[in-house]
Amino acid sequence: EPEVTQTPSHQVTQMGQEVILRCVPISNHLYFYWYRQILGQKVEFLVSFYNNEISEKSEIFDDQFSVERPDGSNFTLKIRSTKLEDSAMYFCASSVSGPNQPQHFGDGTRLSIL
Amino acid sequence: GENVEQHPSTLSVQEGDSAVIKCTYSDSASNYFPWYKQELGKGPQLIIDIRSNVGEKKDQRIAVTLNKTAKHFSLHITETQPEDSAVYFCAASTYGNEKLTFGTGTRLTIIP
Numbered sequence: 001e002p003e004v005t006q007t008p009s010h011q012v013t014q015m016g017q018e019v020i021l022r023c024v025p026i027s028n029h030l031y032f033y034w035y036r037q038i039l040g041q042k043v044e045f046l047v048s049f050y051n052n053e054i055s056e057k058s059e060i061f062d063d064q065f066s067v068e069r070p071d072g073s074n075f076t077l078k079i080r081s082t083k084l085e086d087s088a089m090y091f092c093a094s095s096v097s098g099p100n101q102p103q104h105f106g107d108g109t110r111l112s113i114l
Numbered sequence: 115g116e117n118v119e120q121h122p123s124t125l126s127v128q129e130g131d132s133a134v135i136k137c138t139y140s141d142s143a144s145n146y147f148p149w150y151k152q153e154l155g156k157g158p159q160l161i162i163d164i165r166s167n168v169g170e171k172k173d174q175r176i177a178v179t180l181n182k183t184a185k186h187f188s189l190h191i192t193e194t195q196p197e198d199s200a201v202y203f204c205a206a207s208t209y210g211n212e213k214l215t216f217g218t219g220t221r222l223t224i225i226p
Contacts, residue, residue: 004157031212042219043158043203048212056212091157099212100146100165105157 002026004106006092012112013082021077021109023092032075033093033103034067036060043091049075050098079111087113116141118206120217127194128225135220137204138186144206147187148214149178152201162189191222199224 005024013019025032034046048056049067066078075094079086089110093103117140127133139147145166150158164171164178164187171178175194180187191198204217 006157033212035214043205043214043216045213045215050212058213095212099210100207102148102160102163103214104160105150107155107157 004092004094004104006090006106006109008109009107010110010112012114015084015113016081019079019082019111021079021090021092021111023075023077023106024073025075025092025094026104027073029094029096029104031055031095031098031101031103032067032069033095034077035091035093035105036088037091037108038088046077055098082111082113084113087111116144116206116208116215118204118215118217120204120220122220123218124221124223126223126225129194129196131194133189133191133194133198133222133224135189135202135204135222136186137188137206137217138184139206139215140185141206141208142182142185143208144185145209146207147178147180148205149176149189150203150205150216152203152219158203194224196224196226198222 007022032049037043047061064080068076089108091108093105095101095103120137148163151161152158175192177190201219201221203219205214
């Protein structure tokens with residue numbers, strides 16, 4: 001069964017550094033998402049992406065964050081200047097089509113900011 | 115915005131018994147309600163979903179019910195097995211929106 005893959009599984013970064021989290025969505029999916037889960041808390045929506053542009057974003061997704069689909073298979077989340085509070089699990093998800101459709105998640109990247 | 119409440123936060127069930135997890139939502143415009151299972155070290159796995167035009171949906175041992183009037187939906191797992199042990203999340207999205215709003219999760223433990 002096709003799946004969403006994320007790399008790396010664990011990323012350790014110094015505060016203030018830039019980090020890029022990578023995702024390969026399911027190949028025939030058109031909508032892509034990033035969510036995060038701070039340890040012990042609920043999964044929170046960050047951003048959705050369709051047709052090479054952001055279609056929806058949350059208040060968490062401020063100017064420090066950006067997303068990109070650099071080629072036909074990858075989808076990335078960049079945090080420009082990391083803060084301690086960015087430490088979390090980051091999940092990528094994808095869906096065949098848009099709103100109110102099943103979203104399939106990867107296994108996440110654990111981001112640790114020192 | 116949408117708010118999803120989930121309870122209980124932990125649930126222990128004897129193997130073979132049924133488990134029920136309940137969620138309430140705040141936005142009456144919500145129309146899509148998926149349930150996810152998350153095992154240790156893994157991402158959320160979609161196990162079943164329901165739309166607002168349906169009151170109940172079943173897939174083998176798993177069923178979901180939706181009460182639009184009361185704005186709550188529930189996950190029912192029958193004949194529980196040890197491999198059902200995991201954290202379960204409910205979620206909701208409003209019409210036309212891509213964002214999923216998640217509940218706080220239920221840690222289900224099946225006692226052999």
